[in-house]
Amino acid sequence: MTDQTTSGVDDPQNLARWTEAIARGQAMMARFAADPGVALRPSDDPLGLAAMWRQVLTAAATDPATVIASGAKFMTDAMALWQGFLSGTPEATAPPVRDKRFAAPAWAEAPVFDFLRRSYLLASDHVLNATASLSGLGEAARAKALFHTRQWLEAMSPANFPLTNPEVLAATRDSGGENLLKGLEHMLADLERGRMRMTDEAAFEVGRDVAATPGKVVFENRLFQLIQYSPATAEVFETPLLIFPPWINKFYILDLTPEKSFIRFAVENGLTVFVVSWKNADASLADATLDTYVGEGQLTALGEVLKRTGAPSAHVIGYCVAGTVLAATLAYLEAKGQADRVASATFFTAQIDFSDAGDLKLFTDDAGIATVEKAAANGVTDGRALAATFNMLRPNDLIWSYVVNNYLLGKDYFPFDLLYWNSDATNVPACWHLSYLRDMYRDNLLVQPGGISVAGVPIDLRTVRTPTYIQAGRDDHIAPAKSVYRMTQVFAGPMRFVLAGSGHIAGVVNPPGAKKYQHWTSDTLPPTLAEFQAVATETPHSWWPDWLRWLTPLSGPKVPARVPEGAIEDAPGRYVKERI
Numbered sequence: 330m331t332d333q334t335t336s337g338v339d340d341p342q343n344l345a346r347w348t349e350a351i352a353r354g355q356a357m358m359a360r361f362a363a364d365p366g367v368a369l370r371p372s373d374d375p376l377g378l379a380a381m382w383r384q385v386l387t388a389a390a391t392d393p394a395t396v397i398a399s400g401a402k403f404m405t406d407a408m409a410l411w412q413g414f415l416s417g418t419p420e421a422t423a424p425p426v427r428d429k430r431f432a433a434p435a436w437a438e439a440p441v442f443d444f445l446r447r448s449y450l451l452a453s454d455h456v457l458n459a460t461a462s463l464s465g466l467g468e469a470a471r472a473k474a475l476f477h478t479r480q481w482l483e484a485m486s487p488a489n490f491p492l493t494n495p496e497v498l499a500a501t502r503d504s505g506g507e508n509l510l511k512g513l514e515h516m517l518a519d520l521e522r523g524r525m526r527m528t529d530e531a532a533f534e535v536g537r538d539v540a541a542t543p544g545k546v547v548f549e550n551r552l553f554q555l556i557q558y559s560p561a562t563a564e565v566f567e568t569p570l571l572i573f574p575p576w577i578n579k580f581y582i583l584d585l586t587p588e589k590s591f592i593r594f595a596v597e598n599g600l601t602v603f604v605v606s607w608k609n610a611d612a613s614l615a616d617a618t619l620d621t622y623v624g625e626g627q628l629t630a631l632g633e634v635l636k637r638t639g640a641p642s643a644h645v646i647g648y649c650v651a652g653t654v655l656a657a658t659l660a661y662l663e664a665k666g667q668a669d670r671v672a673s674a675t676f677f678t679a680q681i682d683f684s685d686a687g688d689l690k691l692f693t694d695d696a697g698i699a700t701v702e703k704a705a706a707n708g709v710t711d712g713r714a715l716a717a718t719f720n721m722l723r724p725n726d727l728i729w730s731y732v733v734n735n736y737l738l739g740k741d742y743f744p745f746d747l748l749y750w751n752s753d754a755t756n757v758p759a760c761w762h763l764s765y766l767r768d769m770y771r772d773n774l775l776v777q778p779g780g781i782s783v784a785g786v787p788i789d790l791r792t793v794r795t796p797t798y799i800q801a802g803r804d805d806h807i808a809p810a811k812s813v814y815r816m817t818q819v820f821a822g823p824m825r826f827v828l829a830g831s832g833h834i835a836g837v838v839n840p841p842g843a844k845k846y847q848h849w850t851s852d853t854l855p856p857t858l859a860e861f862q863a864v865a866t867e868t869p870h871s872w873w874p875d876w877l878r879w880l881t882p883l884s885g886p887k888v889p890a891r892v893p894e895g896a897i898e899d900a901p902g903r904y905v906k907e908r909i
Contacts, residue, residue, distance in 0.1 A: 380696075385474050388465030399459035406451055414444050426450065430488045430725060435495035442495045445487050453482045473691045483724045488733055497737045504739075511739030524713045527731055527752055532744035535753075536901050539746055540581035542593045544900035545893035546606075548633045551613055552625045554606045554902040555633055560890035561597045567885030568672045569601040570644045571634045573627060573651035576607040577715055579753050579905050582838060583648070585746045589840055591873070598877055600644075600884070601891050603634050609907040610756040615708025617758035619657065623783050627658045631670060638891055642672040644880060648837070649808060652679020653769060656816075657781060659795055660788035668795060673883045675798040675876065677837050678808040681790060682776040682815040683769050688722055689807065693770040698763060705759035712754030712909055722806045747834065756909055776819060794822035798879055800872065802829050802836030814858040825879055826854055827872045828865065841871040848872035
């Protein structure tokens with residue numbers, strides 16, 4: 330145990346650090362309160378929660394039988410739990426705790442903390458079940474109420490408070506409060522940064538540790554840089570590969586360490602690989618719209634790839650939101666009689682029918698869109714706000730675990746390339762972002778024939794005949810697999826669907842060498858994901874080899890390897906290195 334008299338709060342050096350940290354915190358609070366641009370006002374309700382809670386209360390008042398039955402069930406279960414602890418046999422009256430927040434032995438070793446965690450979990454379950462059972466709530470109101478109730482319950486977990494977390498109490502005792510001091514310093518640094526740090530960011534450098542596959546930037550405009558990667562084989566397939574990553578993240582999620590790099594995998598398997606690196610949006614892109622991302626973005630990149638390789642067509646990949654836009658691009662090419670410029674299209678966790686798009690739809694009602702519009706500055710939506718929204722979809726993993734580890738336990742940051750990428754947010758054009766929320770998420774226009782126009786041309790996704798490979802993540806919380814699967818019922822061309830284990834990131838970034846996360850395939854595509862799962866065949870490990878086997882017959886003959894020419898600069902280029 331550390332000597333508290335030399336390293337605890339009585340140590341003059343630590344006392345000076347405490348004083349300095351508290352002074353910094355007070356100064357920050359004063360600046361926050363004085364800034365009319367950021368200070369919250371009592372009337373602020375950015376997510377429309379007041380109206381939602383009124384609906385919940387009204388539903389409860391008109392459904393007293395459900396409220397009474399839920400209350401009675403809770404009292405019965407709570408009394409059984411209490412009696413179990415009084416008798417010294419809590420396990421006999423309570424289900425096992427499977428919540429990883431409470432997995433540390435300290436929660437079970439002391440009866441008071443065991444009772445505390447079980448009581449919290451019991452109450453949480455009953456609150457959520459009672460909310461879900463109210464008959465007077467519409468589907469949208471129920472989903473929103475459950476989401477925000479869950480957010481509140483997660484925030485109120487006893488694990489999140491020093492005096493009710495036995496791990497934090499033990500760390501405070503053993504370090505003489507050093508953990509809380511380090512945690513306060515971490516928190517103040519995060520507040521000044523405007524985002525929560527999740528990893529040791531000094532351990533990574535873009536172009537050295539991540540995004541390090543050799544290549545050249547061969548084209549750029551105001552919207553993107555185009556990277557062509559150096560070949561790793563003497564011959565390559567005639568048909569090149571062009572990857573469109575989402576513009577709400579950096580492209581190097583597909584080029585982390587060499588072992589995890591999808592880009593390197595494609596290069597080493599004989600493909601000429603090009604990747605779009607989107608510009609971190611600023612005021613110069615305030616006018617960007619869907620037409621911009623199709624015309625100046627995807628079609629321009631496609632034209633450059635075909636010009637540089639001399640190939641008649643290219644394979645294209647669209648990841649997440651870039652996949653949504655890729656669907657519009659394909660339909661536009663069909664309408665213009667130019668569909669043969671694309672040999673195949675692959676979609677990573679992308680949606681085109683947003684009727685069942687999961688919890689993100691809860692942020693696209695009128696209140697949510699008004700909040701995004703109000704927060705835009707200089708025509709830009711702050712990428713840190715987008716990142717915080719995505720983190721809310723998995724609050725335990727992406728918010729509260731870091732509150733406990735970084736702020737309460739005061740642990741040092743662990744270097745992790747995926748978390749470094751996750752923290753490297755990008756700004757997006759506000760006008761286009763708002764249009765995306767309204768037209769895609771809220772109004773679901775893209776899947777409606779003629780609902781969306783590109784460059785004045787009404788498009789119809791049902792006309793797309795391009796061979797298509799569609800990948801979804803079984804546990805995806807951003808683009809739910811059920812929503813992604815709807816694509817199979819829209820396009821007219823040959824399609825293959827693969828359901829990958831894990832979620833939006835790990836389900837995609839799953840190299841064969843890792844031997845993780847299985848996938849499911851089927852030669853038939855029934856109407857729903859549930860029916861697909863009933864007939865699909867499970868295969869261990871990565872789906873990348875399945876994609877390569879599907880792509881190879883569509884890739885033409887082998888030709889001499891193509892070396893990037895007319896380089897502007899080395900990969901990964903300037904655009905990806907811009908941070909906010």
